[in-house]
Amino acid sequence: MLELKNVSFEVPEEGMEKEIIKNISFVIPEGKFTVITGPNGGGKSTLAKLIAGIQKPTSGQILLNGQDITGLDITERARRGISYAFQQPVRFKGVTVLDLIRLAKGENISISGACEYLSQVGLCAKDYISREVNASLSGGELKRIEIATVLARGTKLSVFDEPEAGIDLWSFQNLIQVFENMHREVHGSILIISHQERILNIADEILVITDGEVTSHGPKDEILPKLLGSSSAVNICDGRK
Numbered sequence: 001m002l003e004l005k006n007v008s009f010e011v012p013e014e015g016m017e018k019e020i021i022k023n024i025s026f027v028i029p030e031g032k033f034t035v036i037t038g039p040n041g042g043g044k045s046t047l048a049k050l051i052a053g054i055q056k057p058t059s060g061q062i063l064l065n066g067q068d069i070t071g072l073d074i075t076e077r078a079r080r081g082i083s084y085a086f087q088q089p090v091r092f093k094g095v096t097v098l099d100l101i102r103l104a105k106g107e108n109i110s111i112s113g114a115c116e117y118l119s120q121v122g123l124c125a126k127d128y129i130s131r132e133v134n135a136s137l138s139g140g141e142l143k144r145i146e147i148a149t150v151l152a153r154g155t156k157l158s159v160f161d162e163p164e165a166g167i168d169l170w171s172f173q174n175l176i177q178v179f180e181n182m183h184r185e186v187h188g189s190i191l192i193i194s195h196q197e198r199i200l201n202i203a204d205e206i207l208v209i210t211d212g213e214v215t216s217h218g219p220k221d222e223i224l225p226k227l228l229g230s231s232s233a234v235n236i237c238d239g240r241k
Protein backbone atom coordinates (compact mmCIF):
# COMPACT_ATOMS: atom_id res chain seq x y z
CA MET A 1 0.00 0.00 0.00
CA LEU A 2 1.25 3.46 -0.93
CA GLU A 3 0.17 6.44 1.10
CA LEU A 4 0.80 10.13 0.44
CA LYS A 5 0.18 12.42 3.41
CA ASN A 6 -0.08 16.17 2.81
CA VAL A 7 2.54 16.11 0.07
CA SER A 8 3.52 19.46 -1.49
CA PHE A 9 6.19 20.26 -4.05
CA GLU A 10 7.44 23.73 -4.90
CA VAL A 11 9.96 25.03 -7.43
CA PRO A 12 11.62 28.43 -7.52
CA GLU A 13 10.22 30.71 -10.21
CA GLU A 14 11.08 34.37 -10.74
CA GLY A 15 12.30 34.78 -7.17
CA MET A 16 9.16 33.16 -5.71
CA GLU A 17 8.09 29.58 -4.90
CA LYS A 18 5.65 28.02 -7.37
CA GLU A 19 3.55 25.24 -5.84
CA ILE A 20 3.12 22.41 -8.35
CA ILE A 21 1.72 19.79 -5.94
CA LYS A 22 -0.57 21.23 -3.28
CA ASN A 23 -1.00 19.34 -0.04
CA ILE A 24 -2.04 16.06 -1.68
CA SER A 25 -3.15 13.02 0.37
CA PHE A 26 -4.33 9.67 -0.97
CA VAL A 27 -3.91 5.91 -0.58
CA ILE A 28 -3.17 3.39 -3.36
CA PRO A 29 -4.39 0.10 -1.91
CA GLU A 30 -2.41 -3.14 -2.28
CA GLY A 31 -3.05 -4.99 -5.52
CA LYS A 32 -5.13 -2.24 -7.10
CA PHE A 33 -4.78 -0.83 -10.59
CA THR A 34 -5.00 2.96 -10.34
CA VAL A 35 -4.91 5.43 -13.21
CA ILE A 36 -3.99 9.06 -12.59
CA THR A 37 -5.41 11.44 -15.15
CA GLY A 38 -6.19 15.12 -15.51
CA PRO A 39 -5.49 18.18 -17.67
CA ASN A 40 -2.03 18.90 -19.11
CA GLY A 41 0.24 20.60 -16.63
CA GLY A 42 -1.86 19.46 -13.66
CA GLY A 43 1.10 17.81 -11.91
CA LYS A 44 0.74 14.10 -12.77
CA SER A 45 4.33 13.50 -13.91
CA THR A 46 5.64 15.49 -10.96
CA LEU A 47 3.59 13.30 -8.64
CA ALA A 48 4.97 10.13 -10.29
CA LYS A 49 8.52 11.45 -9.84
CA LEU A 50 7.83 12.20 -6.16
CA ILE A 51 6.60 8.61 -5.70
CA ALA A 52 9.61 7.12 -7.52
CA GLY A 53 12.08 9.30 -5.59
CA ILE A 54 13.33 11.35 -8.56
CA GLN A 55 12.04 14.50 -6.85
CA LYS A 56 11.74 15.10 -3.09
CA PRO A 57 8.58 16.70 -1.67
CA THR A 58 8.91 20.16 -0.11
CA SER A 59 6.69 18.89 2.69
CA GLY A 60 4.59 15.86 3.58
CA GLN A 61 5.25 12.13 3.82
CA ILE A 62 5.28 9.14 1.46
CA LEU A 63 4.73 5.72 3.04
CA LEU A 64 5.16 2.31 1.42
CA ASN A 65 3.44 -0.45 3.40
CA GLY A 66 3.50 1.79 6.47
CA GLN A 67 7.23 2.64 6.19
CA ASP A 68 8.28 6.23 5.64
CA ILE A 69 10.23 6.38 2.35
CA THR A 70 10.14 10.19 1.94
CA GLY A 71 13.89 10.58 2.48
CA LEU A 72 14.91 7.64 0.25
CA ASP A 73 16.36 8.18 -3.23
CA ILE A 74 15.29 6.37 -6.42
CA THR A 75 17.75 3.47 -5.91
CA GLU A 76 16.67 2.87 -2.33
CA ARG A 77 13.00 3.04 -3.33
CA ALA A 78 13.67 0.59 -6.18
CA ARG A 79 15.16 -1.80 -3.57
CA ARG A 80 12.00 -1.41 -1.47
CA GLY A 81 9.91 -2.48 -4.47
CA ILE A 82 9.02 0.56 -6.56
CA SER A 83 9.50 0.42 -10.35
CA TYR A 84 9.16 3.47 -12.53
CA ALA A 85 8.81 3.76 -16.31
CA PHE A 86 9.64 7.24 -17.60
CA GLN A 87 7.41 9.27 -19.93
CA GLN A 88 10.53 9.53 -22.10
CA PRO A 89 12.66 6.44 -21.42
CA VAL A 90 16.38 6.74 -20.88
CA ARG A 91 18.85 5.24 -23.37
CA PHE A 92 21.84 3.22 -22.14
CA LYS A 93 24.76 3.22 -24.59
CA GLY A 94 26.80 0.01 -24.42
CA VAL A 95 24.03 -1.93 -22.62
CA THR A 96 22.07 -4.54 -24.56
CA VAL A 97 18.38 -5.25 -24.17
CA LEU A 98 19.32 -8.63 -22.63
CA ASP A 99 21.62 -6.91 -20.08
CA LEU A 100 18.84 -4.49 -19.16
CA ILE A 101 16.22 -7.22 -18.64
CA ARG A 102 18.69 -9.26 -16.55
CA LEU A 103 19.49 -6.17 -14.46
CA ALA A 104 15.77 -5.52 -13.96
CA LYS A 105 15.09 -9.13 -13.03
CA GLY A 106 18.02 -9.11 -10.60
CA GLU A 107 19.28 -12.47 -11.82
CA ASN A 108 21.05 -14.00 -14.80
CA ILE A 109 17.91 -15.36 -16.47
CA SER A 110 18.19 -17.36 -19.70
CA ILE A 111 17.91 -15.70 -23.10
CA SER A 112 14.58 -17.42 -23.68
CA GLY A 113 13.36 -16.20 -20.28
CA ALA A 114 14.32 -12.62 -21.21
CA CYS A 115 12.74 -13.00 -24.67
CA GLU A 116 9.47 -13.94 -23.00
CA TYR A 117 9.20 -10.40 -21.54
CA LEU A 118 9.87 -8.83 -24.96
CA SER A 119 7.21 -11.03 -26.58
CA GLN A 120 4.72 -9.93 -23.94
CA VAL A 121 5.13 -6.30 -25.06
CA GLY A 122 4.74 -7.28 -28.71
CA LEU A 123 8.39 -7.14 -29.79
CA CYS A 124 9.90 -9.90 -31.90
CA ALA A 125 12.40 -11.00 -29.26
CA LYS A 126 15.14 -12.34 -31.57
CA ASP A 127 15.33 -8.98 -33.36
CA TYR A 128 15.85 -7.01 -30.18
CA ILE A 129 17.53 -9.12 -27.50
CA SER A 130 21.12 -8.33 -28.61
CA ARG A 131 20.55 -4.72 -29.60
CA GLU A 132 22.05 -1.86 -27.65
CA VAL A 133 19.61 0.39 -25.77
CA ASN A 134 20.89 3.42 -27.67
CA ALA A 135 19.65 6.07 -30.09
CA SER A 136 19.14 3.45 -32.84
CA LEU A 137 15.92 2.34 -31.13
CA SER A 138 12.75 4.25 -31.96
CA GLY A 139 10.78 5.99 -29.21
CA GLY A 140 8.03 3.35 -29.35
CA GLU A 141 10.53 0.44 -29.25
CA LEU A 142 12.29 1.98 -26.28
CA LYS A 143 9.00 2.52 -24.50
CA ARG A 144 8.06 -1.15 -24.93
CA ILE A 145 11.51 -2.35 -23.82
CA GLU A 146 11.14 -0.24 -20.69
CA ILE A 147 7.70 -1.76 -20.01
CA ALA A 148 9.30 -5.23 -20.44
CA THR A 149 11.91 -4.36 -17.78
CA VAL A 150 9.16 -3.30 -15.35
CA LEU A 151 7.36 -6.61 -16.05
CA ALA A 152 10.63 -8.46 -15.36
CA ARG A 153 11.01 -6.70 -12.02
CA GLY A 154 7.48 -7.63 -10.90
CA THR A 155 7.65 -5.31 -7.88
CA LYS A 156 5.15 -4.25 -5.20
CA LEU A 157 4.43 -0.99 -6.99
CA SER A 158 4.90 -0.29 -10.70
CA VAL A 159 4.52 3.30 -11.89
CA PHE A 160 4.15 4.06 -15.62
CA ASP A 161 4.12 7.62 -16.93
CA GLU A 162 2.00 7.75 -20.12
CA PRO A 163 2.96 4.27 -21.37
CA GLU A 164 0.84 4.79 -24.48
CA ALA A 165 3.02 7.68 -25.71
CA GLY A 166 4.65 6.69 -29.00
CA ILE A 167 2.84 3.34 -29.17
CA ASP A 168 1.13 2.86 -32.51
CA LEU A 169 -2.60 2.21 -32.89
CA TRP A 170 -2.02 -1.43 -33.87
CA SER A 171 0.00 -2.13 -30.71
CA PHE A 172 -2.28 -0.27 -28.35
CA GLN A 173 -4.58 -3.25 -27.80
CA ASN A 174 -1.50 -5.36 -26.98
CA LEU A 175 -0.48 -2.76 -24.40
CA ILE A 176 -3.91 -2.96 -22.77
CA GLN A 177 -3.48 -6.75 -22.55
CA VAL A 178 -0.01 -6.33 -21.02
CA PHE A 179 -1.52 -4.27 -18.20
CA GLU A 180 -4.48 -6.59 -17.75
CA ASN A 181 -2.13 -9.62 -17.50
CA MET A 182 0.14 -7.73 -15.15
CA HIS A 183 -2.82 -6.89 -12.93
CA ARG A 184 -3.85 -10.57 -12.87
CA GLU A 185 -0.42 -12.15 -12.44
CA VAL A 186 1.72 -9.68 -10.49
CA HIS A 187 0.28 -9.20 -7.05
CA GLY A 188 1.48 -5.64 -6.56
CA SER A 189 -0.12 -2.26 -7.19
CA ILE A 190 -0.06 -0.65 -10.63
CA LEU A 191 -0.13 3.11 -11.03
CA ILE A 192 -0.47 4.49 -14.55
CA ILE A 193 -0.56 8.08 -15.70
CA SER A 194 -2.70 8.24 -18.78
CA HIS A 195 -5.08 10.33 -20.84
CA GLN A 196 -6.41 7.30 -22.73
CA GLU A 197 -10.01 6.24 -22.14
CA ARG A 198 -9.14 2.58 -22.92
CA ILE A 199 -6.55 2.57 -20.13
CA LEU A 200 -8.92 4.40 -17.76
CA ASN A 201 -11.47 1.74 -18.61
CA ILE A 202 -9.37 -1.14 -17.21
CA ALA A 203 -8.58 0.67 -13.93
CA ASP A 204 -9.93 -0.30 -10.52
CA GLU A 205 -9.62 3.29 -9.36
CA ILE A 206 -9.18 6.68 -11.02
CA LEU A 207 -7.51 9.68 -9.45
CA VAL A 208 -7.87 13.07 -11.13
CA ILE A 209 -5.21 15.74 -10.58
CA THR A 210 -6.03 19.29 -11.61
CA ASP A 211 -3.79 22.26 -10.94
CA GLY A 212 -1.76 20.33 -8.35
CA GLU A 213 -4.74 19.04 -6.38
CA VAL A 214 -6.76 15.81 -6.23
CA THR A 215 -10.12 16.80 -7.67
CA SER A 216 -11.65 13.27 -7.75
CA HIS A 217 -10.63 9.83 -6.52
CA GLY A 218 -12.75 6.71 -6.47
CA PRO A 219 -13.79 3.52 -8.25
CA LYS A 220 -13.60 3.61 -12.06
CA ASP A 221 -17.35 3.03 -12.40
CA GLU A 222 -18.00 6.17 -10.38
CA ILE A 223 -15.34 8.51 -11.81
CA LEU A 224 -15.12 7.58 -15.52
CA PRO A 225 -18.75 8.44 -16.45
CA LYS A 226 -18.28 11.85 -14.80
CA LEU A 227 -15.03 12.44 -16.75
CA LEU A 228 -16.62 11.42 -20.04
CA GLY A 229 -19.65 13.58 -19.26
CA SER A 230 -17.47 16.59 -18.50
CA SER A 231 -15.42 16.16 -21.70
CA SER A 232 -18.57 16.18 -23.82
CA ALA A 233 -19.66 19.35 -21.97
CA VAL A 234 -16.37 20.96 -23.04
CA ASN A 235 -17.02 19.93 -26.64
CA ILE A 236 -20.46 21.51 -26.51
CA CYS A 237 -18.93 24.76 -25.18
CA ASP A 238 -16.36 24.64 -27.97
CA GLY A 239 -19.12 24.25 -30.48
CA ARG A 240 -17.61 20.98 -31.70
CA LYS A 241 -20.61 18.89 -30.77
Ligand SMILES: Nc1ncnc2c1ncn2[C@@H]1O[C@H](COP(=O)(O)OP(=O)(O)OP(=O)(O)O)[C@@H](O)[C@H]1O
Pocket (backbone or CB within 6 Å): 011, 013, 020, 038, 039, 040, 041, 042, 043, 044, 045, 046, 047
Ligand atom coordinates in the same frame (compact mmCIF):
# COMPACT_ATOMS: atom_id res chain seq x y z
N1 LIG B 1 11.24 21.78 -12.38
C1 LIG B 1 10.22 22.56 -12.72
N2 LIG B 1 10.35 23.90 -12.74
C2 LIG B 1 9.30 24.71 -13.07
N3 LIG B 1 8.08 24.26 -13.40
C3 LIG B 1 7.90 22.93 -13.39
C4 LIG B 1 8.94 22.01 -13.06
N4 LIG B 1 8.46 20.75 -13.14
C5 LIG B 1 7.17 20.88 -13.52
N5 LIG B 1 6.84 22.18 -13.67
C6 LIG B 1 5.51 22.72 -14.04
O1 LIG B 1 4.57 22.09 -13.20
C7 LIG B 1 3.35 21.81 -13.89
C8 LIG B 1 3.03 20.33 -13.79
O2 LIG B 1 3.91 19.61 -14.65
P1 LIG B 1 3.73 18.04 -14.89
O3 LIG B 1 4.72 17.64 -15.93
O4 LIG B 1 3.77 17.35 -13.60
O5 LIG B 1 2.26 18.02 -15.48
P2 LIG B 1 1.42 16.81 -16.11
O6 LIG B 1 0.10 16.78 -15.41
O7 LIG B 1 2.23 15.55 -16.09
O8 LIG B 1 1.22 17.33 -17.61
P3 LIG B 1 1.02 16.51 -19.01
O9 LIG B 1 -0.36 15.90 -18.97
O10 LIG B 1 1.11 17.63 -20.02
O11 LIG B 1 2.14 15.50 -19.15
C9 LIG B 1 3.57 22.34 -15.30
O12 LIG B 1 3.02 23.63 -15.37
C10 LIG B 1 5.06 22.37 -15.46
O13 LIG B 1 5.46 23.35 -16.37
